[in-house]
Amino acid sequence: xxxxxxxxxxxxxxxxxxxxxxxxxxxxxxxxxxxxxxxxxxxxxxxxxxxxxxxxxxxxxxxxxxxxxxxxxxxxxxxxxxxxxxxxxxxxxxxxxxxxxxxxxxxxxxxxxxxxxxxxxxxxxxxxxxxxxxxxxxxxxxxxxxxxxxxxxxxxxxxxxxxxxxxxxxxxxxxxxxxxxxxxxxxxxxxxxxxxxxxxxxxxxxxxxxxxxxxxxxxxxxxxxxxxxxxxxx
Ligand code: IPE
Ligand code: IPE
Ligand code: MG
Numbered sequence: 001x002x003x004x005x006x007x008x009x010x011x012x013x014x015x016x017x018x019x020x021x022x023x024x025x026x027x028x029x030x031x032x033x034x035x036x037x038x039x040x041x042x043x044x045x046x047x048x049x050x051x052x053x054x055x056x057x058x059x060x061x062x063x064x065x066x067x068x069x070x071x072x073x074x075x076x077x078x079x080x081x082x083x084x085x086x087x088x089x090x091x092x093x094x095x096x097x098x099x100x101x102x103x104x105x106x107x108x109x110x111x112x113x114x115x116x117x118x119x120x121x122x123x124x125x126x127x128x129x130x131x132x133x134x135x136x137x138x139x140x141x142x143x144x145x146x147x148x149x150x151x152x153x154x155x156x157x158x159x160x161x162x163x164x165x166x167x168x169x170x171x172x173x174x175x176x177x178x179x180x181x182x183x184x185x186x187x188x189x190x191x192x193x194x195x196x197x198x199x200x201x202x203x204x205x206x207x208x209x210x211x212x213x214x215x216x217x218x219x220x221x222x223x224x225x226x227x228x229x230x231x232x233x234x
Pocket of ligand 1: 011014017055056057060071
């Protein structure tokens with residue numbers, strides 16, 4: 001019943017999860033990766049067609065070189081190790097974000113998983129990596145400017161719906177946004193696509209956000225009356 005088409009997750013709280021256990025922040029990231037695998041499979045089983053996850057923001061480059069390097073190496077390893085499962089589960093992986101200034105080995109790993117899974121059909125996993133929502137809108141604006149100048153796009157054909165084609169991944173609007181880890185903010189995540197999203201905040205840190213917790217967020221969504229600016233009919 002009423003399964004959201006596109007769910008997005010700000011996977012926050014990995015560092016605090018680790019610190020509260022006297023562990024290094026990197027352990028939190030590693031466990032966050034394990035949680036993501038479980039959630040992605042659960043989402044697919046529930047019939048969710050699109051899952052967008054915030055893995056690394058453009059602003060996360062402000063962190064220590066040690067943490068950034070750890071995260072990049074973890075992502076490469078993750079894409080390699082999880083490839084078989086992802087293919088078996090018929091999940092297509094796409095990315096949102098800028099390549100620059102990502103390392104070449106990270107870009108190669110991204111390209112490889114993207115190409116290998118491109119014909120998968122059940123669910124699309126959009127990994128936002130070196131991603132910023134404002135950056136995405138700026139980059140879309142530049143592409144639109146180019147297409148208008150070269151008569152590829154007519155001014156009257158640019159609408160709030162066609163604008164999506166210019167975003168990093170041409171995905172539908174987000175129905176449900178989940179943010180784990182206590183904070184109630186967007187942190188520059190998918191600003192355009194979130195326009196009518198229901199928003200679910202939970203104090204649970206991402207490594208503890210497993211299937212049961214994810215299903216609670218879906219139930220929250222299912223109990224919402226979405227009006228899109230209209231009034232309730234009946
Ligand atoms: C989210 O967890 C993952 C990334 C930003 C890469 P954090 O690393 O932000 O964890 P906290 O918020 O410091 O606990
Ligand atoms: C958002 O979390 C980015 C990711 C989850 C990848 P942050 O931890 O970077 O956000 P702030 O700094 O708390 O706003
Ligand atoms: Mg954080």
